[in-house]
Amino acid sequence: MTQAKYDVVVVGGGNAALCAALSAREKGASVLVLERAPEDKRGGNSAYTGGGFRMVHHGADDIKAIVPDLTEDEIGRTDFGQYTREDYLDDLGRITQYYIDPDLAEVIVDSSTDTVHWMRGRGVKFVPNYGRQAYNVNGRFKFFGGVVIYANGGGRGLVDQLYKAAEAQGIDVRYGVQAKGLVVDERGVCGVRVVANGRESVIDAKAVVLACGGFEANREMRTRYLGPGWDMAKVRGTRYNTGDGIQMALDIGAQSYGQWSGCHSVAWERYATDFGDVDHPHAGYRHSYPMGIMVNADGKRFVDEGADFRNYTYAKYGRVVLQQPGSFAWQIFDQKVKPLLRDEYKLRGATKVLANTLEELADRLQDVNGRQLLETIQQYNASIRKDVPFDPNVRDGRCTEGLDVNKTNWANTIEDGPFEAYSVGCGITFTFGGLKIDTSANVQDIEDQPIAGLYAAGELVGGLYYFNYPGSTGLMAGSVFGRIAGREAATHAASMQAAATA
Secondary structure (H helix, E strand, O other): OEEEEEEEEEEOOOHHHHHHHHHHHHOOOOEEEEEOOOHHHOOHHHHHOOOEEOOOEOOHHHHHHHOOOOOHHHHHOEEOOOEOHHHHHHHHHHHOOOOOOHHHHHHHHHHHHHHHHHHHOOOOOEEEOOOOOEEEEOOEEEEOOOOOEEEOOHHHHHHHHHHHHHHHOOOEEEEOEEEEEEEEEOOEEEEEEEEEOOEEEEEEEEEEEEOOOOOOOOHHHHHHHHOOOHHHOEEOOOOOOOOHHHHHHHHOOEOEEOOOOOEEEEEEEOOOOOOOOOOOOOOOEOOOHHHOEEEOOOOOEOOOOOOOOHHHOHHHHHHHHHOOHHHOEEEEEOOOOHHHOOHHHHOOOOOEEEEOOHHHHHHHOOOOOHHHHHHHHHHHHHOEOOOOOOOOOOOOOOOEOOOOOOOOOOOOOOOOOOEEEEEEEEEEEEEOOEEOEOOOOEEEEOOOOEEEEEEEOHHHEOOOOOOOOOOOHHHHHHHHHHHHHHHHHHHHHHHHHHHHHO
16 A cells, blocks of 8 residues: 655654754655654653753853853853864764764754754754853863753753754654665665555655664674674664664665764673663763773673763763673772762662661672772772872863773862762663765665765764764764755655646
8 A cells, every 4th residue: 555645754753853854844845754662752862861062162152042042140150161173073073083974074063053053943842951061160060071051941942942843843743663674766766665554564755864863672683793692782762663764774885884883881780671661761970980980790890980071981881781790880989089979879760779888888799709899999099190180070180000901081089988989780772784876875885876865863873983973972973964964865756746736
């Protein structure tokens, strides 16, 4: 059965997909969004994010242009810093070991600020990310790690605002529809095969945008491409990102691209459910590890918790936790840093141990070698450069010396009880391997030629992230390439229509 024809069909229902839909609609295209999830779980991984956007800015004036209700008092007690084009490009290169596609990197960076303004013009409200991206030290906030703003209401708020905009623009949305394949004729991609309520049908289209995520929710694909043990990782976000869009494109000759053995993975609540809970998306976060230490089952530290700001390390440390004995670790903090712990440490559901003494802590961590743990903490405490002042807002250089694994910044002794420990496993966010696109978001074939009528945006785009990921780049890249994909798809659809009527 063939359904009504649209100019542009967008496969996916998250941030990148909705930006594509809005952009295509602005170019005059009729647009259909296919969201595999039911309406109450819509939004893909975007709904599970903190809503942060990494963009170029040059201080308070640029931030106030995006957050116009920012008060003079807030401006006066905040150092927004700046995040230049050069800073952004350097972070993207450095964090990905310079494997990132340079052309795509420049598009993200150079389009970032304008795209945020474009989204704001479509009803997305942004606010400064106090608390998660800036600490209050002596009454003054200083933003660190290159990220200042996030969508009001976090990921869920972002998604709801985008759907509201889509509805206002007359964009059709169908929930509970799974795309199964692309329809191709001599002109290129011309439709999508779908399944809804157990029935198969074809939706005709003049252009298709794929924006339906990676394969992180597919255990078989995780194990095949990421390696043994990844079938045991917890999925932080949606259960519906099973690689369908990638496979559909590969089936018609698209080029695979990027690091298929890599992914965004974090230290996550050890006993979390298999998939994320969109109503409590942050419950599994455990991102304050730079303020403490992490130990494995052997009672040993295994990673430099203070190598860099959390934004530049959290997306690779999940893999490191997965590689530890038993695929778990404990994060340990003392009272000095308790006020600096992020809000998720206060939520119900955390696997948490409290102890008044270190000996009691070692005894209560029953899956850890207690004797080695005490020795680890003793050696760690003795190795700290106490002459260097502690400052959580900068890379303070307060480090350890002489350990097998030194801590580079924010090294404080673990000696002031009561002590708190939180158990973490590996939570996978999204996969890095995907499809190759050009700077117009047009999907490429194996000879680097564009596949007519097929565009892509969001987490299924390959070539952006390798080994690691700068925090809050995902939503930004999704918005940038979603906007481009929608615009280019609408332009292609218009050219198809013109050719048909010529």
